[in-house]
Amino acid sequence: MFDRIEEHEQVLFCNDADTGLKAIIAIHNTTLGPALGGCRMRPYETVDDAIEDVLRLSKGMTYKCAAADVDFGGGKAVIIGDPLKDRTPELFRAFGQFVESLNGRFYTGTDMGTTPDNFVHSLRESSCIVGVPEEYGGSGDSSIPTAKGVLYGIQATNKTVFESEEFGGRTYAIQGLGKVGFKVAEMLLENGGDLVVSDINRHAIDRLIQRAIELNRGVKVVSGDEIYEAEADVFVPCALGGVINDQTIHKLKVRAVVGSANNQLLTTDHGDQLNERGILYAPDYIVNSGGLIQVSDELYSPNPMRVLQKTKAIYDTLFTIFEQADAHSISTIKAANLFCEQRIESRKRRNSFFAHKKPGKWTVRS
Numbered sequence: 006m007f008d009r010i011e012e013h014e015q016v017l018f019c020n021d022a023d024t025g026l027k028a029i030i031a032i033h034n035t036t037l038g039p040a041l042g043g044c045r046m047r048p049y050e051t052v053d054d055a056i057e058d059v060l061r062l063s064k065g066m067t068y069k070c071a072a073a074d075v076d077f078g079g080g081k082a083v084i085i086g087d088p089l090k091d092r093t094p095e096l097f098r099a100f101g102q103f104v105e106s107l108n109g110r111f112y113t114g115t116d117m118g119t120t121p122d123n124f125v126h127s128l129r130e131s132s133c134i135v136g137v138p139e140e141y142g143g144s145g146d147s148s149i150p151t152a153k154g155v156l157y158g159i160q161a162t163n164k165t166v167f168e169s170e171e172f173g174g175r176t177y178a179i180q181g182l183g184k185v186g187f188k189v190a191e192m193l194l195e196n197g198g199d200l201v202v203s204d205i206n207r208h209a210i211d212r213l214i215q216r217a218i219e220l221n222r223g224v225k226v227v228s229g230d231e232i233y234e235a236e237a238d239v240f241v242p243c244a245l246g247g248v249i250n251d252q253t254i255h256k257l258k259v260r261a262v263v264g265s266a267n268n269q270l271l272t273t274d275h276g277d278q279l280n281e282r283g284i285l286y287a288p289d290y291i292v293n294s295g296g297l298i299q300v301s302d303e304l305y306s307p308n309p310m311r312v313l314q315k316t317k318a319i320y321d322t323l324f325t326i327f328e329q330a331d332a333h334s335i336s337t338i339k340a341a342n343l344f345c346e347q348r349i350e351s352r353k354r355r356n357s358f359f360a361h362k363k364p365g366k367w368t369v370r371s
């Protein structure tokens with residue numbers, strides 16, 4: 006196990022027989038601050054799959070925090086269970102108790118399979134819960150800034166590939182129409198984009214079709230694997246990770262990949278392969294950092310305008326990464342990783358300098 010967790014600082018297995026909670030919390034790196042990352046719920050086939058997912062996701066958060074320049078480090082949690090059946094208040098309370106046991110080393114909120122309402126129950130047990138509804142003192146649904154960030158990412162990518170940041174006149178293949186994907190799809194439709202979409206949940210598809218009718222637009226629905234070979238300009242993965250892999254990469258007909266899904270590339274090599282195929286990859290953890298930007302901003306008094314301003318920076322950060330990749334003839338994911346690793350390294354000195362006791366620095370809610 007120690008070989009497997011490599012550079013991760015801590016992995017906590019949480020087991021509560023009464024509520025059926027089986028969760029894993031992984032803290033990857035706390036150089037920049039306490040770990041922060043959402044909690045995913047999935048009916049993982051094996052515990053091994055859950056471990057793999059939480060290790061990859063928490064590492065991604067370390068890079069995401071560095072890219073977004075926030076005072077948090079990388080962590081993430083996964084709950085092994087079916088979001089359609091197992092999301093009981095008791096289970097989320099038990100989860101909150103485990104989060105609290107980490108004594109401020111880990112902050113969490115929503116991710117795939119969970120909603121802000123679920124964490125209202127965790128909040129009864131822990132002060133380290135972010136992104137709960139405004140009426141509970143949180144910053145609310147973090148998928149809203151995440152989706153806006155994806156739109157900024159698409160603009161920057163369109164400008165680089167098509168020399169115009171306009172959304173209209175282009176076709177987007179969106180995989181996953183959940184909290185983030187639906188909002189992205191809706192905004193693209195509103196701005197003249199054409200859509201090819203897929204989701205394993207029929208209800209999610211029907212909801213988008215309904216919205217398209219309201220907007221006097223149409224959407225093309227494809228099933229499962231067909232999304233990879235869709236005739237589109239941009240692939241927008243908004244569901245699971247690892248979707249750019251040996252089986253899918255040769256199917257892509259798009260000129261760019263920009264989406265919210267965490268860990269879209271199965272390996273860094275797949276970033277090189279996209280590069281070789283002339284497909285511009287906008288690194289996931291930069292594009293999807295809007296939610297992190299919002300929840301990390303809970304350190305300060307609420308200000309949605311400030312969050313929007315910080316989310317807009319995704320556009321500029323992407324240009325910096327595209328330029329660095331170009332200048333050094335490396336893939337965009339390698340350029341992004343280097344950018345983040347240098348930022349973490351430069352902060353080590355700052356964070357090791359003892360100034361004075363700052364009890365409030367990471368107090369999200371007193």
Ligand SMILES: NC(=O)C1=CN([C@@H]2O[C@H](COP(=O)(O)OP(=O)(O)OC[C@H]3O[C@@H](n4cnc5c(N)ncnc54)[C@H](O)[C@@H]3O)[C@@H](O)[C@H]2O)C=CC1
Nearest residue numbers: 117118147148151181183184185204205244265266267296
């Ligand atoms: N919620 C947020 O603010 C953030 C989400 N992300 C990432 O974005 C992705 C989506 O997150 P959410 O929208 O919050 O999740 P969600 O659980 O609300 O939605 C996911 C959607 O993907 C669909 N889906 C699952 N497997 C699929 C497949 N094989 N093909 C097509 N559709 C499939 C589900 O049916 C669901 O509609 C995840 O990878 C998540 O980690 C990243 C940053 C922040």
Ligand SMILES: O=C(O)CCC(=O)C(=O)O
Nearest residue numbers: 042043114115147296297
């Ligand atoms: O969006 C959130 O609530 C936290 C950030 C996160 O987990 C993510 O960006 O994947």
